[in-house]
Amino acid sequence: MGAVILAGAQRFEPTIGAALAALGIDGTVAIVTAGWQERESEDEELAAHLDGRTVNLRLHHRADLVFAADAEFRAAHHERQRLLRFKQDFYRIRLEHELEANHVIRQRTAPDDILAEEERASLNAIRILDDYHLAQCARIHREFEEAHAPLENPYVAAQRVQIAEVLAGAQALAIAGGHVASLLNRMRLFGVAELLTGQTVVAWSAGAMAIGTRVVLFHDEPPQGAGASEILDAGLGLVDGVVPFPQPETRLRLDDPERVGVLAGRFAPALCLALPARSTVLLEDGQVTQCDGALRLSPDGSVAPLVADTPTREAGR
Amino acid sequence: MTGSLAIERLRDAHPDGGKVDAFLAEHKIPLVEGHRATFVWRGEADRVCLRHWIFGLESAQELHRLEGTDLFYLVVEIPPRSRVEYKLEIWRGDHREWIEDPRNPHRARDPFGANSVLAAEGYEVPEWTREDPLARAGRVEPFTFNSRTLGGPRSGHIYMPARWRKTRRYPLLVVHDGGDYLKYAGMRVVLDNLIHRLEIPSLIAVFVDSPDRLNEYANHESHARFLCEELVPDLERRLPLMAEPRGRCLMGASFGAVASLSAAVRYPNFWGRLLLQSGSFAFTDIGHRNHRGPVFDRVVEFMNAYREDPSAVSERVFVSCGVYESLIYENRSLIPLLDATGMQVRLVEARDGHNWENWRDRLREGLSWLLPGPLMMIYE
Numbered sequence: 001m002g003a004v005i006l007a008g009a010q011r012f013e014p015t016i017g018a019a020l021a022a023l024g025i026d027g028t029v030a031i032v033t034a035g036w037q038e039r040e041s042e043d044e045e046l047a048a049h050l051d052g053r054t055v056n057l058r059l060h061h062r063a064d065l066v067f068a069a070d071a072e073f074r075a076a077h078h079e080r081q082r083l084l085r086f087k088q089d090f091y092r093i094r095l096e097h098e099l100e101a102n103h104v105i106r107q108r109t110a111p112d113d114i115l116a117e118e119e120r121a122s123l124n125a126i127r128i129l130d131d132y133h134l135a136q137c138a139r140i141h142r143e144f145e146e147a148h149a150p151l152e153n154p155y156v157a158a159q160r161v162q163i164a165e166v167l168a169g170a171q172a173l174a175i176a177g178g179h180v181a182s183l184l185n186r187m188r189l190f191g192v193a194e195l196l197t198g199q200t201v202v203a204w205s206a207g208a209m210a211i212g213t214r215v216v217l218f219h220d221e222p223p224q225g226a227g228a229s230e231i232l233d234a235g236l237g238l239v240d241g242v243v244p245f246p247q248p249e250t251r252l253r254l255d256d257p258e259r260v261g262v263l264a265g266r267f268a269p270a271l272c273l274a275l276p277a278r279s280t281v282l283l284e285d286g287q288v289t290q291c292d293g294a295l296r297l298s299p300d301g302s303v304a305p306l307v308a309d310t311p312t313r314e315a316g317r
Numbered sequence: 318m319t320g321s322l323a324i325e326r327l328r329d330a331h332p333d334g335g336k337v338d339a340f341l342a343e344h345k346i347p348l349v350e351g352h353r354a355t356f357v358w359r360g361e362a363d364r365v366c367l368r369h370w371i372f373g374l375e376s377a378q379e380l381h382r383l384e385g386t387d388l389f390y391l392v393v394e395i396p397p398r399s400r401v402e403y404k405l406e407i408w409r410g411d412h413r414e415w416i417e418d419p420r421n422p423h424r425a426r427d428p429f430g431a432n433s434v435l436a437a438e439g440y441e442v443p444e445w446t447r448e449d450p451l452a453r454a455g456r457v458e459p460f461t462f463n464s465r466t467l468g469g470p471r472s473g474h475i476y477m478p479a480r481w482r483k484t485r486r487y488p489l490l491v492v493h494d495g496g497d498y499l500k501y502a503g504m505r506v507v508l509d510n511l512i513h514r515l516e517i518p519s520l521i522a523v524f525v526d527s528p529d530r531l532n533e534y535a536n537h538e539s540h541a542r543f544l545c546e547e548l549v550p551d552l553e554r555r556l557p558l559m560a561e562p563r564g565r566c567l568m569g570a571s572f573g574a575v576a577s578l579s580a581a582v583r584y585p586n587f588w589g590r591l592l593l594q595s596g597s598f599a600f601t602d603i604g605h606r607n608h609r610g611p612v613f614d615r616v617v618e619f620m621n622a623y624r625e626d627p628s629a630v631s632e633r634v635f636v637s638c639g640v641y642e643s644l645i646y647e648n649r650s651l652i653p654l655l656d657a658t659g660m661q662v663r664l665v666e667a668r669d670g671h672n673w674e675n676w677r678d679r680l681r682e683g684l685s686w687l688l689p690g691p692l693m694m695i696y697e
Contacts, residue, residue: 223682
């Protein structure tokens with residue numbers, strides 16, 4: 001596994017070009033913009049930022065070709081997505097109640113030891129629910145894969161050969177943000193992670209979220225409601241032990257220790273990283289080796305600049 | 318002793334025409350100072366009254382003449398974040414006339430004309446109700462549908478979101494009193510903005526109108542059948558719609574909310590989402606005649622039956638109501654019943670009345686809860 005760069009939003013002040021250059025990467029960069037969905041091919045700005053050395057893998061388009069060619073596979077794929085949506089909905093119903101219980105417990109007055117015990121128990125209940133949801137998602141994926149062997153589907157396989165050829169000639173893979181579920185879905189459909197052969201991966205916003213072990217959806221200030229962060233699914237696992245939170249400027253209340261503490265506590269011992277615009281984090285061999293602008297969220301509710309040499313492995317989880 | 322309010326200071330300053338001129342030039346009218354609002358009218362009249370629609374207060378409150386001047390004024394306690402629609406009633410002899418406040422530029426339009434609007438401290442017109450040049454505009458086009466059930470054509474409008482694609486599947490929002498929602502609640506702009514902000518998904522909205530709403534919206538079997546067996550199936554054949562309960566939302570205000578709940582009760586789990594605004598959910602605890610009059614009789618019959626045997630007919634129900642409406646009682650009373658059925662229910666109250674801008678101001682909370690957009694999914 002090559003180095004991985006996680007980055008904040010790139011839309012207005014892109015930094016990935018400099019980050020790749022710092023690693024000596026001056027060759028072809030394969031790009032994934034499947035998170036942009038139908039506008040996947042509108043990658044001119046990104047290509048210009050990377051000096052025109054890009055080749056877009058066009059995963060969204062390739063998926064459309066597969067679905068157009070194989071209606072049965074398309075229907076099965078849609079059915080899996082439908083099942084996942086049902087599961088997400090039920091998970092969310094339970095999760096909102098668990099988070100509400102945690103909030104209520106934290107407001108109570110009680111002897112310190114009892115309060116601490118009950119807070120831990122409440123947080124553990126949330127973690128159990130998160131794990132249950134991940135297991136449910138994994139089961140649905142497994143059943144789909146056993147029934148339909150997507151990587152052996154001839155239309156998928158044909159596209160995969162082309163993707164592998166592009167990757168073989170690339171020094172790096174750049175994964176853009178956008179719709180994280182769509183991005184994750186397309187990357188999983190073509191098994192892109194398994195086609196990597198040591199290329200450096202640079203991923204930002206939804207891209208950074210998709211390559212972790214768990215994809216966590218979040219927004220502390222949605223148009224209504226308390227904003228319950230929720231697990232979408234397992235990620236691609238290109239980085240272990242990191243949960244990225246891009247766009248913290250507009251999505252996270254970093255000045256609220258309770259919210260930060262619950263968020264980081266839920267996913268501990270994973271490293272919870274807020275990735276503001278312009279921030280970059282270089283990960284090599286399970287270690288943060290360079291970082292600029294990223295923030296570490298801790299279970300005690302604190303927020304601090306991330307420092308180099310921080311380990312990322314999820315020991316004991 | 319000098320008063321704390323501007324009008325009291327003017328009163329204490331031995332006012333004359335010039336001082337009144339200066340007062341009016343200096344202040345926005347109505348004059349909001351903390352939790353108090355001063356209404357004024359200047360001119361010759363025998364009597365001037367404030368007419369408003371705040372349930373719980375006298376609907377007509379008299380303004381007092383400022384001694385030695387032709388200025389009438391009234392100070393009213395107004396809780397923060399209130400929004401109050403009003404008119405001024407001018408009496409000259411036996412003749413009386415209701416007018417919009419000539420010194421207040423803020424108006425709210427409705428099918429009966431317009432009212433002046435008092436915005437209390439803390440109330441602001443939500444910015445998502447205003448045209449946003451960055452938000453791509455959807456298209457609103459008229460349509461006519463020949464209903465066998467209703468025995469004739471029904472007209473309305475269809476909203477198609479910007480950049481919609483045939484290959485996608487969209488939620489459907491059906492809106493009672495659709496023409497009024499478009500005209501008086503600015504719903505096209507609201508949908509454009511909420512979609513642009515990712516707070517609701519791109520959706521297709523159908524704005525239906527009725528030529529006889531007090532009849533058809535009052536638990537009318539034919540109206541429910543028209544919606545569920547004619548209109549929606551036809552739309553789902555012709556348009557790229559999700560065609561499943563969680564992708565169908567039915568909404569309305571006042572009698573339109575009754576029509577929405579009634580259709581949902583007659584066709585359980587057809588509509589996965591209900592948005593009920595200031596519903597005219599009149600009921601009785603004993604007897605069958607509600608104090609609101611015979612036009613409510615069929616509503617009372619329906620509500621009494623549903624209250625007697627409530628059941629889960631949808632997945633999520635959003636209810637909003639103004640606390641200055643008499644209907645707040647009926648709406649609050651409905652919530653525990655809906656809640657107990659297992660449906661997900663949310664009630665939002667606002668310091669506002671039974672009017673279109675109240676209903677407009679609640680659309681963001683309602684729609685984004687019922688039909689959450691991809692805000693949680695998109696990280697650019």
